[in-house]
Amino acid sequence: MIIDGRAVAARIRAELLSRTARFFENTGRYPTLAVVLIGDDPASGIYVRNKFKACAEAGITCKDVRLPASVSEEETENTVRGLAKDEEVDGILVQLPLPAHLNQERILAEVPTEKDVDGFSAQNIGALALGKQGQVACTPLGVMELLKAYHIETRGKRAVVVGRSNIVGKPMALLLLNADATVTVCHSRTQNLKEECLKADILVAATGRANLITADMVKEGATVIDVGINRVDGKLCGDVDFENVQKKAAYITPVPGGVGPMTVAMLLVNVCNAAEMRHK
Numbered sequence: 001m002i003i004d005g006r007a008v009a010a011r012i013r014a015e016l017l018s019r020t021a022r023f024f025e026n027t028g029r030y031p032t033l034a035v036v037l038i039g040d041d042p043a044s045g046i047y048v049r050n051k052f053k054a055c056a057e058a059g060i061t062c063k064d065v066r067l068p069a070s071v072s073e074e075e076t077e078n079t080v081r082g083l084a085k086d087e088e089v090d091g092i093l094v095q096l097p098l099p100a101h102l103n104q105e106r107i108l109a110e111v112p113t114e115k116d117v118d119g120f121s122a123q124n125i126g127a128l129a130l131g132k133q134g135q136v137a138c139t140p141l142g143v144m145e146l147l148k149a150y151h152i153e154t155r156g157k158r159a160v161v162v163g164r165s166n167i168v169g170k171p172m173a174l175l176l177l178n179a180d181a182t183v184t185v186c187h188s189r190t191q192n193l194k195e196e197c198l199k200a201d202i203l204v205a206a207t208g209r210a211n212l213i214t215a216d217m218v219k220e221g222a223t224v225i226d227v228g229i230n231r232v233d234g235k236l237c238g239d240v241d242f243e244n245v246q247k248k249a250a251y252i253t254p255v256p257g258g259v260g261p262m263t264v265a266m267l268l269v270n271v272c273n274a275a276e277m278r279h280k
């Protein structure tokens with residue numbers, strides 16, 4: 001079965017409308033996301049535009065904060081600090097990547113934990129590792145929602161996550177672990193990747209390597225989640241050889257239309273959660 005990320009994301013986004021309306025009734029304003037975009041990277045510009053559109057449709061107000069590529073570190077930190085203090089801002093998203101001269105770690109450290117809707121802060125990652133409530137990175141959170149939507153059991157299942165980045169692989173592994181899966185994390189130095197992948201009931205690929213996961217690496221009846229976004233000959237594809245793997249997998253996400261739409265939907269959910277928590 002092909003997992004329809006667009007449909008699940010649309011349902012989640014539609015459900016948010018009543019939450020944002022209730023928030024407005026209680027507070028006189030809508031949940032608010034501030035997006036800081038530095039420089040004029042065209043891809044980042046498109047991502048931000050998509051986020052604004054999705055926010056507007058869900059009843060979330062956006063604050064569009066633009067800084068020139070030449071902005072200083074101090075000025076950037078001051079801008080984020082100002083948003084941190086702004087009572088009417090519930091979530092802060094600093095669009096990555098930053099221009100090379102800026103220190104990403106120092107700038108992100110200015111985002112307070114309760115407004116960290118990307119779930120990138122050390123506190124939020126620590127909360128996830130401890131199995132406590134906090135904001136969780138949108139993409140892995142979206143994967144968990146897809147598993148839930150299709151009633152795919154995680155308890156006691158073998159999950160293999162290929163990729164160990166701080167924004168996808170690691171939080172993905174922690175979420176699956178918290179959901180009682182037996183988790184293996186593979187990466188570029190893993191020996192016998194095929195052998196590890198073949199054990200997976202749930203296989204998550206998050207590497208950015210087109211066609212890394214081939215049919216001979218997938219167990220019959222496994223669930224295959226493809227987080228990768230790659231462009232091959234101008235065409236969008238994931239990390240999984242979809243055509244051949246779909247013949248073996250019980251469930252599989254396509255690219256596009258799988259995990260991607262969930263990332264934006266979960267950002268909106270995180271903004272609503274942050275707004276409601278702050279209001280409480």
Ligand code: NAD
Binds near residue numbers: 164189228
């Ligand atoms: P990253 O480059 O930070 O990390 C890639 C990981 O893959 C690393 O941990 C590396 O060890 C591992 N890896 C690389 N080559 C490998 C190999 N041959 N065998 C095994 N492991 C290997 O990337 P990221 O930020 O984690 O993103 C991963 C992919 O997911 C990218 O394609 C990115 O565009 C995509 N992505 C998609 C969404 C979405 O919304 N769908 C969101 C974030 C990232």
